[in-house]
Amino acid sequence: KQEVTQIPAALSVPEGENLVLNCSFTDSAIYNLQWFRQDPGKGLTSLLLIQSSQREQTSGRLNASLDKSSGRSTLYIAASQPGDSATYLCAVTHNQAGTALIFGKGTTLSVSS
Amino acid sequence: DAGITQSPRHKVTETGTPVTLRCHQTENHRYMYWYRQDPGHGLRLIHYSYGVKDTDKGEVSDGYSVSRSKTEDFLLTLESATSSQTSVYFCAIKDRNRTYEQYFGPGTRLTVT
Numbered sequence: 166k167q168e169v170t171q172i173p174a175a176l177s178v179p180e181g182e183n184l185v186l187n188c189s190f191t192d193s194a195i196y197n198l199q200w201f202r203q204d205p206g207k208g209l210t211s212l213l214l215i216q217s218s219q220r221e222q223t224s225g226r227l228n229a230s231l232d233k234s235s236g237r238s239t240l241y242i243a244a245s246q247p248g249d250s251a252t253y254l255c256a257v258t259h260n261q262a263g264t265a266l267i268f269g270k271g272t273t274l275s276v277s278s
Numbered sequence: 279d280a281g282i283t284q285s286p287r288h289k290v291t292e293t294g295t296p297v298t299l300r301c302h303q304t305e306n307h308r309y310m311y312w313y314r315q316d317p318g319h320g321l322r323l324i325h326y327s328y329g330v331k332d333t334d335k336g337e338v339s340d341g342y343s344v345s346r347s348k349t350e351d352f353l354l355t356l357e358s359a360t361s362s363q364t365s366v367y368f369c370a371i372k373d374r375n376r377t378y379e380q381y382f383g384p385g386t387r388l389t390v391t
Contacts (some may be wrong), residue, residue: 197377199380201382207385208382208385209368211379214379254320254321256321256380258380265313265323265326266311266321266323266380268320268321269320270319270320271320
């Protein structure tokens with residue numbers, strides 16, 4: 166059974182710091198990996214999707230990498246801002262396009278000014 | 279924004295009553311999903327649909343049923359609500375035009391008293 170783990174569960178950093186959020190998964194037979202952001206009491210916003218054949222994706226200050234063989238992904242946030250404070254969720258789909266996401270429990274990030 | 283709406287957004291109901299949550303999408307996506315989000319458990323799949331009248335169970339389907347009579351609507355029904363079904367419910371679609379990236383609705387907060 167696929168399990169997705171995110172470490173750390175919570176992270177506090179000062180504004181301007183570069184940071185890395187970690188995601189690991191137990192079964193490397195994934196179709197793709199998706200990073201989401203969730204603000205308190207709100208829905209999920211898709212940040213980046215990495216297909217299993219890709220190594221990384223970038224969007225603005227965000228860069229996500231994927232090492233399928235080792236079962237790891239990282240989300241790099243450059244020059245963090247207080248507005249980046251949120252919970253970041255990692256999720257994978259299995260090796261068929263129609264299957265659902267399996268989520269980690271998230272990393273709650275707090276960026277102080 | 280993938281054109282996903284959920285209704286109601288908030289609901290309080292009593293144990294033993296039936297409850298139906300609605301997910302509506304405007305972009306003709308084939309795949310639709312219902313997840314629930316609970317502290318300590320993260321997001322878990324309840325049911326999903328891969329077309330009109332085509333549905334399947336997820337990880338936590340006990341006590342829930344679904345129906346999809348039109349492409350745009352996916353209904354989640356709690357036949358007899360229990361306190362353990364107090365949760366936030368999210369609907370999602372999978373966009374095959376964007377490498378099967380999943381997008382989520384705003385959520386429904388359900389409280390069963």
